[in-house]
Amino acid sequence: EAQVTQNPRYLITVTGKKLTVTCSQNMNHEYMSWYRQDPGLGLRQIYYSMNVEVTDKGDVPEGYKVSRKEKRNFPLILESPSPNQTSLYFCASSLDYNEQFFGPGTRLTVL
Amino acid sequence: AQKITQTQPGMFVQEKEAVTLDCTYDTSDPSYGLFWYKQPSSGEMIFLIYQGSYDQQNATEGRYSLNFQKARKSANLVISASQLGDSAMYFCAMREGTYNTDKLIFGTGTRLQVFP
Numbered sequence: 001e002a003q004v005t006q007n008p009r010y011l012i013t014v015t016g017k018k019l020t021v022t023c024s025q026n027m028n029h030e031y032m033s034w035y036r037q038d039p040g041l042g043l044r045q046i047y048y049s050m051n052v053e054v055t056d057k058g059d060v061p062e063g064y065k066v067s068r069k070e071k072r073n074f075p076l077i078l079e080s081p082s083p084n085q086t087s088l089y090f091c092a093s094s095l096d097y098n099e100q101f102f103g104p105g106t107r108l109t110v111l
Numbered sequence: 112a113q114k115i116t117q118t119q120p121g122m123f124v125q126e127k128e129a130v131t132l133d134c135t136y137d138t139s140d141p142s143y144g145l146f147w148y149k150q151p152s153s154g155e156m157i158f159l160i161y162q163g164s165y166d167q168q169n170a171t172e173g174r175y176s177l178n179f180q181k182a183r184k185s186a187n188l189v190i191s192a193s194q195l196g197d198s199a200m201y202f203c204a205m206r207e208g209t210y211n212t213d214k215l216i217f218g219t220g221t222r223l224q225v226f227p
Contacts, residue, residue: 031213042115042202042217043156050213058214090156098144098163100215102156 002027004103006091012109013081021076021106023091031094032074036087049074081110115205117218124193124225132188132221134203143207145186150200193225
């Protein structure tokens with residue numbers, strides 16, 4: 001089944017404790033992105049990648065890192081999480097410009 | 112300045128009626144794409160429809176159609192024959208440029224409630 005998977009789906013952590021949210025797609029898509037969704041703000045793009053080893057900042061990259069060592073994986077790293085990074089996070093992938101496939105989301109709470 | 116504007120925080124529609132969700136956008140790039148996504152209460156993001164800036168005809172996908180008015184910079188979503196399962200948040204989004212970027216900008220969404 002074609003899909004984008006994210007792990008974990010739910011995470012509660014404390015300020016400053018490094019964490020990684022994994023994202024994997026099995027559709028051989030070149031483009032992958034991370035978004036955060038906050039009430040009243042819609043989705044905002046954090047980082048995107050147009051190919052292996054090619055990443056670029058979205059609108060809200062501060063406090064996040066990403067890497068794209070393999071085509072299928074695009075992990076999101078929070079080196080020192082803070083409470084303002086509490087949010088719902090989505091990973092997405094696409095083959096071309098017509099559609100992005102979204103993962104199920106990761107709900108992160110930083111205490 | 113907001114690049115994607117959805118002015119309707121919430122909309123109500125009766126089952127089987129048609130409903131239009133508004134979206135206006137702002138870009139100076141001649142090449143762009145416009146998207147609509149549905150987010151039900153379960154949280155997943157579901158792609159509905161896409162319109163490219165050079166497409167001559169309005170996009171349609173089943174009961175969904177995109178009313179693309181380029182001069183007015185609007186890309187309204189029309190849902191015909193609403194169903195109870197259409198109750199959800201709806202997001203309009205835009206991608207500027209073509210081959211050198213994958214930046215996608217979302218609006219703040221419209222919550223649609225379909226009642227019997």
